[in-house]
Amino acid sequence: MTDALPIRVRADACPGALQTHAAADGALARVRVPGGVLTHAQLRVLAAAARDLGDGALELTSRGNVQLRGLRAGSEPELGARLSEAGLLPSATHETARNLLASVLSGRAGGLLDVRPWVPAFDAGLCADPRLADLPGRFLAAFDDGRGDVAGLRADVGLLALDTRTVALLLAGADTGLRTGPDGAVALALAATRSFLDVRAQQGGTAWRVAELVEGPDRIATRLGGDRSPAVDVPAAPGTGPVGRVVQDDGRTALVAVVPLGRLTAAQAEVLAGTATGEVQLTPWRSVVLPDLPGAGAAPELTAAGLVLDPGSPWARVTACAGRPGCAKSLADVRADVTAAVAAGTLPAGGGRQHWVGCARRCGRPQGDVVDVVATGNGYRVG
Numbered sequence: 157m158t159d160a161l162p163i164r165v166r167a168d169a170c171p172g173a174l175q176t177h178a179a180a181d182g183a184l185a186r187v188r189v190p191g192g193v194l195t196h197a198q199l200r201v202l203a204a205a206a207r208d209l210g211d212g213a214l215e216l217t218s219r220g221n222v223q224l225r226g227l228r229a230g231s232e233p234e235l236g237a238r239l240s241e242a243g244l245l246p247s248a249t250h251e252t253a254r255n256l257l258a259s260v261l262s263g264r265a266g267g268l269l270d271v272r273p274w275v276p277a278f279d280a281g282l283c284a285d286p287r288l289a290d291l292p293g294r295f296l297a298a299f300d301d302g303r304g305d306v307a308g309l310r311a312d313v314g315l316l317a318l319d320t321r322t323v324a325l326l327l328a329g330a331d332t333g334l335r336t337g338p339d340g341a342v343a344l345a346l347a348a349t350r351s352f353l354d355v356r357a358q359q360g361g362t363a364w365r366v367a368e369l370v371e372g373p374d375r376i377a378t379r380l381g382g383d384r385s386p387a388v389d390v391p392a393a394p395g396t397g398p399v400g401r402v403v404q405d406d407g408r409t410a411l412v413a414v415v416p417l418g419r420l421t422a423a424q425a426e427v428l429a430g431t432a433t434g435e436v437q438l439t440p441w442r443s444v445v446l447p448d449l450p451g452a453g454a455a456p457e458l459t460a461a462g463l464v465l466d467p468g469s470p471w472a473r474v475t476a477c478a479g480r481p482g483c484a485k486s487l488a489d490v491r492a493d494v495t496a497a498v499a500a501g502t503l504p505a506g507g508g509r510q511h512w513v514g515c516a517r518r519c520g521r522p523q524g525d526v527v528d529v530v531a532t533g534n535g536y537r538v539g
Contacts, residue, residue: 164362170293172252173245174236176227180484181211183227185235187244188254191275191299192220192438196429199436201242203425209235214425215478216418216442218522219255219296225482247283253291254279257309259301260397260412260439264404264447268302269317269338275299277342282349290353292364297345298326304391309440309523312366313348315341316390325380326390327373328366333384334377344380351376393523395509397441399467401452410447411455413463416471416498417491418442427461442475470498476512477519479531486514488531504529504538512536 170186171177177184187202194202202222206214211226227235239245247254256275263270278297282288298311307316307326314326323341325334325348336344355375356363366372377384402410413428420428428436428444431454437445444463446454455465464471477483479490494512497503503510505527512529513519521528530537 164364164368168292168294168364170252171223172293173239174232174248174251176232179225179478179482180480181226181482183229183232184482185210185224185227185232186217186252187222187224187239188251188256189221189244189438190254190256190279191258191272192260192440193258193272193275194436194438196432196434196436198242198244199425199429199432201238201244203422203429205235205238206425207422212422214420214422216415216420216438216444218440218442218520220257220438220440221255222438225478246279247289249286249289250283250291252293253282253288253295255293255296257296257298257306257311257440259299259303259305260437260445261402261404261410261447262301262303264406264410265402266301266303266405267317268320269323271299271301271315271317274315274342274345278345281342281346285346285350287353288349291349294364295349295352296365297349299341299345305394305397306440307390308393310367310393312352313345315345318388324388325377327376329390330373331387331390332373332377333387334380334382335385347380348376351379354379395522395524395526396472397439397443399443399469399472400465401455404447408447409449409451410445411449411452411458411465412439412443412445413458413465414441414443414469414471415463417474417476417494419491420444421462424461424463427457428463431458441472470503470507473507473509474498474503474512475510475520475522475526477514479512479514483514483519485517486531487533488514488536490514490531493531493536494529504536 209231210224215223296311298306298314300307300316302317310329479486510527
């Protein structure tokens with residue numbers, strides 16, 4: 157029997173594009189980007205919004221979404237209008253629920269299935285169901301094409317390709333034993349999402365995640381019905397993603413650029429948009445993929461703009477919270493401190509994977525094996 161988990165005493169208040177968060181440096185908006193996929197035109201719209209309305213940069217999140225910081229007071233309607241016109245806000249009622257990750261480079265390099273069509277199909281189904289507007293802003297779906305890059309991120313609802321004809325349903329990062337074919341995968345994921353709300357309502361309606369429900373995965377799977385296969389082990393989430401040049405299955409090139417600390421300036425975004433042949437993909441590792449390029453000729457321009465294409469760079473292993481001045485709770489200007497440490501070659505923990513934070517809350521901490529570097533007000537504590 158699973159022990160009861162703590163009851164949430166407040167409603168989920170995750171920011172959205174219209175429902176912003178009052179940070180120490182101004183309003184913060186979070187724009188959901190299902191599957192991390194943007195057209196180059198949409199990236200330009202976001203860059204212009206950051207420059208005109210915010211602090212001039214875009215923050216990339218571990219869910220492949222985008223944040224704008226330092227928004228001036230009262231700018232939300234203009235931001236919403238810009239996003240809506242660009243196709244980045246298809247539903248004002250569902251905007252905070254559209255958290256969806258998908259395997260990076262699916263259908264282009266590696267993987268067992270091309271999960272790209274699942275992303276817009278799931279997003280459309282979610283936005284078309286009025287009840288799914290009630291999903292907490294922390295709820296996450298993840299579609300893995302079998303390579304194991306997003307299945308281990310413990311999404312509330314997940315799909316994992318086991319072979320070209322079999323897809324497993326994951327709940328809270330674990331295999332339920334329920335199976336479907338590729339054509340039924342989106343319908344099963346949507347059904348599981350609706351069942352989450354049913355079980356959540358039965359248990360008081362306060363949980364933000366499937367893992368917070370008492371016996372949540374089993375109860376949701378039972379509601380869905382159907383035969384169950386023996387559960388498979390879900391691949392652990394990788395600490396880092398691809399970096400640099402990737403040769404696609406069709407012979408073309410994808411360039412994967414790490415954005416140091418996930419802070420993409422408007423100028424850098426313009427460079428990426430100008431290089432892209434069509435779409436770009438934001439990744440859970442705060443990098444940007446430029447697929448379908450004829451070659452790697454754009455690499456020097458990206459590097460000159462401050463983007464990282466070297467897999468051995470420390471920027472591929474270092475993350476950080478916002479720190480000062482963006483967060484009033486932070487005890488340090490974390491980003492400035494970690495940037496200085498990278499420049500001086502003085503990163504702790506032998507330069508291994510690490511997450512710098514301004515307080516003990518450890519906001520933004522990635523999953524997996526990572527060293528915490530925590531500000532104390534009198535230096536940093538490592539470990």
